[in-house]
Amino acid sequence: MRRLKRNRVGHLISKGSERVSEMTENNHVAVAEAPQSNQEQTEPIVRYRKVSKSFGDNQVLKEVDFDLYPGERVAVIGPSGSGKTTMARLLMTLEKPTSGTIEVDGRQLWHKEVKGKLVPADEKHLHEVRGDIGMVFQHFHLFPHMNILKNVSVAPIKVLGLSKEEAEERAKTMLDKVGMSDKLEAYPANLSGGQQQRVAIARALVMRPKVMLFDEPTSALDPELVGEVLDVIKEIAAEGEMAMMLITHEMSFARDVADRIVFFDEGRIIEQGRPEQIFTAPKTDRLQEFLKRFELNGSSS
Amino acid sequence: MWSWDFTFKILPQLLDTLWITISATIAAFAVAMIGGLILAFARRSTFRLLSWVTYAFIEFIRTTPPLVQLYVIFYVLPRYGLSLSPFTAGVIGLGIHYSTYLSEVYRAGIDSVPRGQWEAATALNFSPLQKWKTIILPQAIRPVVPVMGNYLIVMLKETPMLSAITLVELLGRAQIIGSNTFRYLEPITLVGLFFLVLSYSASRLVIRLEKRMNINHHGKMDAAA
Numbered sequence: 001m002r003r004l005k006r007n008r009v010g011h012l013i014s015k016g017s018e019r020v021s022e023m024t025e026n027n028h029v030a031v032a033e034a035p036q037s038n039q040e041q042t043e044p045i046v047r048y049r050k051v052s053k054s055f056g057d058n059q060v061l062k063e064v065d066f067d068l069y070p071g072e073r074v075a076v077i078g079p080s081g082s083g084k085t086t087m088a089r090l091l092m093t094l095e096k097p098t099s100g101t102i103e104v105d106g107r108q109l110w111h112k113e114v115k116g117k118l119v120p121a122d123e124k125h126l127h128e129v130r131g132d133i134g135m136v137f138q139h140f141h142l143f144p145h146m147n148i149l150k151n152v153s154v155a156p157i158k159v160l161g162l163s164k165e166e167a168e169e170r171a172k173t174m175l176d177k178v179g180m181s182d183k184l185e186a187y188p189a190n191l192s193g194g195q196q197q198r199v200a201i202a203r204a205l206v207m208r209p210k211v212m213l214f215d216e217p218t219s220a221l222d223p224e225l226v227g228e229v230l231d232v233i234k235e236i237a238a239e240g241e242m243a244m245m246l247i248t249h250e251m252s253f254a255r256d257v258a259d260r261i262v263f264f265d266e267g268r269i270i271e272q273g274r275p276e277q278i279f280t281a282p283k284t285d286r287l288q289e290f291l292k293r294f295e296l297n298g299s300s301s
Numbered sequence: 302m303w304s305w306d307f308t309f310k311i312l313p314q315l316l317d318t319l320w321i322t323i324s325a326t327i328a329a330f331a332v333a334m335i336g337g338l339i340l341a342f343a344r345r346s347t348f349r350l351l352s353w354v355t356y357a358f359i360e361f362i363r364t365t366p367p368l369v370q371l372y373v374i375f376y377v378l379p380r381y382g383l384s385l386s387p388f389t390a391g392v393i394g395l396g397i398h399y400s401t402y403l404s405e406v407y408r409a410g411i412d413s414v415p416r417g418q419w420e421a422a423t424a425l426n427f428s429p430l431q432k433w434k435t436i437i438l439p440q441a442i443r444p445v446v447p448v449m450g451n452y453l454i455v456m457l458k459e460t461p462m463l464s465a466i467t468l469v470e471l472l473g474r475a476q477i478i479g480s481n482t483f484r485y486l487e488p489i490t491l492v493g494l495f496f497l498v499l500s501y502s503a504s505r506l507v508i509r510l511e512k513r514m515n516i517n518h519h520g521k522m523d524a525a526a
Contacts, residue, residue: 092424093423123428127426127428130423130426137420141417141421142421143418143421143436144440145439145440145443154435155425155427158427159425159426159428159431200421203425204425207425
């Protein structure tokens with residue numbers, strides 16, 4: 001099943017990237033469109049359509065189309081300010097799109113269908129759809145007034161309505177998975193950044209989302225703590241249960257973990273494809289330039 | 302000059318009113334705490350009219366003397382059919398006056414909670430009410446506990462004002478004793494001492510509360526949750 005899915009995604013991507021190369025040859029701005037999925041059996045779990053977002057005069061996303069498939073792991077790379085974080089924040093409902101639609105598992109996220117018309121969603125609707133999404137933040141955002149066990153078990157109790165025993169059982173399993181089961185009574189302030197981020201991952205996982213967003217999960221960490229967090233994410237990715245969107249500057253990590261790499265620049269998807277292709281044979285000038293910068297910095301392959 | 306005989310004679314009378322001072326303070330503080338929270342929420346409302354009216358109310362109450370407000374509640378409202386006992390009128394008057402100050406304290410506390418906490422709560426799909434109850438308010442109140450404690454002590458010391466609306470509390474009783482016996486030294490001194498003891502115990506209480514919360518917050522020990 002897993003194999004099959006990856007082949008399909010790969011097939012879609014190669015189609016997408018052919019378009020890119022054609023366009024570059026014609027000296028047009030190379031904009032890769034998201035792979036078309038109409039004829040596929042598996043529907044995307046997340047579907048962005050013509051999504052734009054502006055902050056004042058600054059347009060950070062420009063009519064982006066993007067699909068994420070169940071179980072697919074997509075790494076989103078690109079310079080800072082390219083709009084990749086905004087992509088995740090729109091899906092997590094932390095920002096509202098200026099225009100366009102986002103579908104999650106066949107349901108509109110920011111809109112409600114009333115008599116065949118799309119109207120802006122209210123909090124109740126957002127609450128229903130948002131449950132499929134989980135997010136890990138750059139700065140962890142653990143709850144400082146709760147110990148670790150409480151940090152991970154509070155949402156299952158309050159949001160999912162589990163009993164305290166059940167929620168704590170689940171929380172302990174997750175904390176065990178991220179290697180934090182010996183710190184149940186500790187408070188976030190007493191943990192290292194890497195430990196805090198691992199707890200934050202457990203806190204998101206315990207809600208069993210269908211889609212997990214990682215927004216630069218290691219960017220705020222001291223270099224020696226990056227590895228432990230990436231290892232945890234790799235382990236989760238290997239289980240292949242959830243769709244994952246990894247926004248990252250760790251190129252070798254992206255290459256190892258992702259089924260597909262999406263390169264963002266100036267609010268658009270410039271190029272996307274399988275990791276081998278993106279890192280060894282980038283097609284657009286902008287991606288080549290971007291990757292070169294990473295080699296110079298020595299922070300990647 | 303100082304008569305111990307007289308002191309011991311009036312002590313029971315003053316102790317009788319001590320309870321009134323304490324209960325008026327606690328009740329008025331409770332009104333101020335709850336009222337302040339309501340005002341803070343109304344002020345933050347996205348419904349512009351509500352937010353603006355709340356702002357105007359807060360400014361109005363803060364810029365007029367509490368004594369005038371007490372007179373209005375106790376002497377003017379009965380004309381419009383609302384008669385309150387001196388105690389109730391005092392508690393409401395003092396409580397509302399200080400609720401405007403406490404609303405600002407809450408506001409500062411709420412503003413001090415980092416944006417990331419809201420976002421993490423949203424990402425975990427907390428409902429707005431759960432977000433406030435479980436994540437935001439516990440963090441917002443913690444840093445402002447000392448300021449709230451100060452207001453408790455300020456309010457305690459403002460209770461003699463209630464004698465203006467015929468509530469016989471500590472100072473009121475001392476004045477009555479004074480005018481009946483022409484001796485003011487002992488009753489007034491005793492009242493001063495009572496307030497000293499009350500204020501001091503209140504501030505010790507606040508410090509203890511603060512310490513307990515800090516220990517819990519930073520997790521330096523396994524304090525009771």
